[in-house]
Amino acid sequence: MVYRTTPKMEERKAARRRKFLDVATRLFGEFGYHKTTVPMVVAESDSSTGSFYFYFDNKEDIFAEVLKTIGERMSAELNEAIAQEAERIEQMRAAIERLFVFLAENPAEAKILVIESPGLGGPLAALQRGILASHARSVERAIAGLSERPPPGDPAVLAHCWVGAVYEAVRYWLELPAAERRPADEVAAEVAKFNLRGIGSGDAHGTGLS
Amino acid sequence: MVYRTTPKMEERKAARRRKFLDVATRLFGEFGYHKTTVPMVVAESDSSTGSFYFYFDNKEDIFAEVLKTIGERMSAELNEAIAQEAERIEQMRAAIERLFVFLAENPAEAKILVIESPGLGGPLAALQRGILASHARSVERAIAGLSERPPPGDPAVLAHCWVGAVYEAVRYWLELPAAERRPADEVAAEVAKFNLRGIGSGDAHGTGLS
Amino acid sequence: MVYRTTPKMEERKAARRRKFLDVATRLFGEFGYHKTTVPMVVAESDSSTGSFYFYFDNKEDIFAEVLKTIGERMSAELNEAIAQEAERIEQMRAAIERLFVFLAENPAEAKILVIESPGLGGPLAALQRGILASHARSVERAIAGLSERPPPGDPAVLAHCWVGAVYEAVRYWLELPAAERRPADEVAAEVAKFNLRGIGSGDAHGTGLS
């Protein structure tokens, strides 16, 4: 005679939690961590302070959850992009382009990951570094796996150059007035070329001949 | 009882202002913008709240001044590094290396410029973008000035890849435990090579021939 | 679908109510009224918020019930102690000792009755005063009933001195590190002597002759 939590309730809980996360992502992306207040998130979520603190320990917690979600989505994107290519080099190119395009199409997520979280210090910045480090490690592995020509220099350093180039290029692109922006995939392709050349595997044929 | 501002007073004013700026730089670098409070700056400057607001309009103002100072110091460093080299390519390499080393040796300034200010939004983030953009434009000009082989792609994009690679590499390097760090100039050299290859001008002899 | 309350259900209800009361007594005794939250009581009772509010009107209500239970248990103890003695004086001595020992052996109850409830104000403090007053009245009656030598002074005042002495002595004893405590019954005997002397009936033979 014990009443279980019905599936319906579980669904609603998940929906509400997701709503909080969605709203929070949007607001954190638009206003940043400090200028986004818990009451703001609550109001836009059509909910209440109490509910908010039922789902999240505190403001830091929901930001962390947002960040984790972003990290997971990006990893998924990267893995998918890589899986669709056979050759190592093409995989790297695809990864860069997908990363760029994902961030370009999700500016709130991009702002949170690239701009906002590093400045927060403590556990939040650590989380961001973790995400970024996991991307960097993917690159490191890929670099290490290139059969031909050994890549020059410390793979970890190269990987961070690689990631930094993508992030900074996205930031630049996002800051351009929408009217002046070239198509994201075009720019993404250029960034990819820059990076591939940077690790010594780029366009030997392409650039060399032109 | 009419006071003229004597030269002596002027000196003292300048000294006090500088003290505020130095302390603020250290604290902003260590704790970040939000966790650094005006009373903290005041206390470490052996001064008073009232004095603080005599020299600066508000907290944002002093942060902006700190940021400007950093920007100026960096430009000076860059110009000096460039002036010491004759060839274009060598100038670029020198610029990258100097940039990296400067940030590595001044972690507070690095944190303020690279990590803290972008997340602040508004005028402060704009200021940071201005500094970064001026560096990027230097790179753009240098790229455009390369006589031989036209560099591939949009110079602005490449410039931002370039700058992003340096900044992210520095960030990575600064986050390493001091014991694990390789000498800054070594890493700087690797970053320089990555970037030069990235813009298609790296190691023409080195990589191209092998 | 009309439900009769079966005997079995009644039992279960009573059991659950008692569980709430037991847990609440423990927690109120350990943490005090304000630091004990309804969710805490609920969690330790393996039940739910809803159930809690089915059995009790509100937090104040359950505290009141706890307090009443304590008062009843103490009255029972006192009556039992008194019933076992024939002489008036011995009854008083027995009452004091039993009171002391009961509180010493039930520190949670002691803390609730002696320390916590007076500070709560309103109905809860009134309830505590009621319990204490009933003890005091027992003492008053006993004092009034002493056949010989009329006790000096206002019986109500004496009664409260009497009760205050016991409570404060218990509090002192409870605050001692367990290692330093003398056996409760020994201390209780001393308190009893103090009080009996205080109302002018103590140890006429004992002290008077020495």
Add this chain to the structure above:
Amino acid sequence: MVYRTTPKMEERKAARRRKFLDVATRLFGEFGYHKTTVPMVVAESDSSTGSFYFYFDNKEDIFAEVLKTIGERMSAELNEAIAQEAERIEQMRAAIERLFVFLAENPAEAKILVIESPGLGGPLAALQRGILASHARSVERAIAGLSERPPPGDPAVLAHCWVGAVYEAVRYWLELPAAERRPADEVAAEVAKFNLRGIGSGDAHGTGLS
């Protein structure tokens, strides 16, 4: 040329601090710790939240200060009362009476010390125990100093009985409707007699002969 804090400012600071303390004492005495809010204290002090937190670390802090002040005033009263008597026994009687009268005339202080603070737990309750313990120790010393007849039983226990009797009697007296109250000094005298008899030194001649 350094501007010192003028004496005038110091005075004003002291005055404002005292105002906060006075108001807090009144409100804590009337409503208790939890129902007294910082905004309440601020409003009645004609001041501001910021000022409040300039003078006190937090709500607990101001309560502690209030408590300390009460403790100091009471010690002063006791010492004064004792100094005016020559004989040991008379000193004890005077101390009890003064204690009683002081608490009776300062009901807010009495409520804070006797009723409110023990239930607060943590540092505040510890502080109260400290005050009470110092009174108890005075009594202990006095008891130990009685030249004739050694007082029966553990002095520490007796001292707490003594103190408990006074406090509880005051509490009883304060709870009486003002109309029903006998003069405080009369009741105080009765309590004193109770206690002196309790420690075996009371009215050997007085009561015994009557």
Add this chain to the structure above:
DNA sequence: GATGAATGAGGGTTCATTCAT
């Protein structure tokens, strides 16, 4: 010019209580 006491808006958070399931 220098000082530091004073201000107060606004933030994050808790928790007793309700009610739909």
Add this chain to the structure above:
DNA sequence: CATGAATGAACCCTCATTCAT
């Protein structure tokens, strides 16, 4: 009867900024 998600009033506290001395 049992459950636990939902509510929201209210609190404590911070800190950028002002201004009388």
